[in-house]
Structures are given as structure tokens and as C-alpha cells.
Amino acid sequence: MRKLLQSVLGLSFLLLCLTACKGSAHDSPPVIDISSPDRTVESLWAFQSWEAVKDAKEYANRQHVDYSAFAPEAQAKFKGQLQRSIERAGYQAKNRIRKVEQETSTRAVVHASETGWNDETEDITYLLTKTDKGWLIRDKTKVCWRCKGAGEVDDLDQKTADIEAGRYSTNPKKKCDICHGKGWISAIFD
Numbered sequence: 001m002r003k004l005l006q007s008v009l010g011l012s013f014l015l016l017c018l019t020a021c022k023g024s025a026h027d028s029p030p031v032i033d034i035s036s037p038d039r040t041v042e043s044l045w046a047f048q049s050w051e052a053v054k055d056a057k058e059y060a061n062r063q064h065v066d067y068s069a070f071a072p073e074a075q076a077k078f079k080g081q082l083q084r085s086i087e088r089a090g091y092q093a094k095n096r097i098r099k100v101e102q103e104t105s106t107r108a109v110v111h112a113s114e115t116g117w118n119d120e121t122e123d124i125t126y127l128l129t130k131t132d133k134g135w136l137i138r139d140k141t142k143v144c145w146r147c148k149g150a151g152e153v154d155d156l157d158q159k160t161a162d163i164e165a166g167r168y169s170t171n172p173k174k175k176c177d178i179c180h181g182k183g184w185i186s187a188i189f190d
């Protein structure tokens, strides 16, 4: 009886270990924490990073055809590309929060620096509001790529018209047609 108990216990321990040790930490999604504005944004990044790495690994695992016998150099290059795509996939992990502005008890702005796949960084602003569940992202904005935040751009048509009419022309401007004069665009609503 004791022996049986021992083996059952041993088996349960083995099963427990197998379940716990089956996947690395990367295989289970990160825990979502929306208890503060910065934690919400960091949780979003952790999730994006986790998913991107998972996708890259799954893609690499689907490549079953081995070209070594036909084109060894091509195979080596391909394997290297797959490996690099996995390494680069989790680039959201490099994102950083620059500043958190708590505007009211239920509204906050998180200024962040986000890194793209090409390692270029971009300033991003998140607007969050507090709900009974926690802090939720309401908007994600960035500086308008066309006017670079000015809200207006050179009016080349006007300048050409001025010159053609013989009028003195300095540097006529017009409202930016991408951000409609705001200087920023929303990644969610624009």
C-alpha cells in the first residue's frame, strides 16, 4: 500500500513537473496588469512582443523542407534569416516609458519611446482612462509624419500661383491635410 502511494505520489510529481516544465516562460502569454497607466502600456508591449516572437518561432518551425542536399549555402542563409527574424521579432521589448502625466484621478497620459522592427524609435503618446476594471487605453497618438507636428505645410500651389502672377511670395502655408491641423495623428482613429 505504501509502495502504491509512493508511486502515485511520484507519478503526480512527475506529471506536475511535466506540466510546469513543458513550455518555457515564452510559451504562455504574459500576465496583463492594468492597475496603473504605465503598467497597462507595458503590459500591451509585453503582449505584442510575446506574440511576435511566438509567430516568428511558429513560422520557423513550419519550414520543414531542408535544402542542404540541393543548395547548402542557400539553406544556411535561410536558417540564419529565420533565426534573425526570431531575434528581432520581440522588438517591442525595447520600448520605454518617458513620462507619465496624471491629469485627473481618472485620466492619464503616457509618453513613450517605441522601437520599430528597423530599430528606429518613435515618440508615442497614450491616453488612458481609469475604469472599474483598471486603466484602459483610449487613444494612441504620434506626431504627424507629414507636417512633423506643425499642423501646416508649405502651400506650393499658392507659391507657384504667386510667382506666376508676379506677386511677391514668402512661404505660404496651408493646413496639413493628413492631421487636419492638429500636428498629431491617432493610430486608432485616423
Ligand SMILES: [Zn+2]
Binding pocket: 144, 145, 146, 147, 148, 149, 150, 151, 152, 176, 177, 178, 179, 180, 181, 182, 183, 184
Ligand atoms: Zn500634419
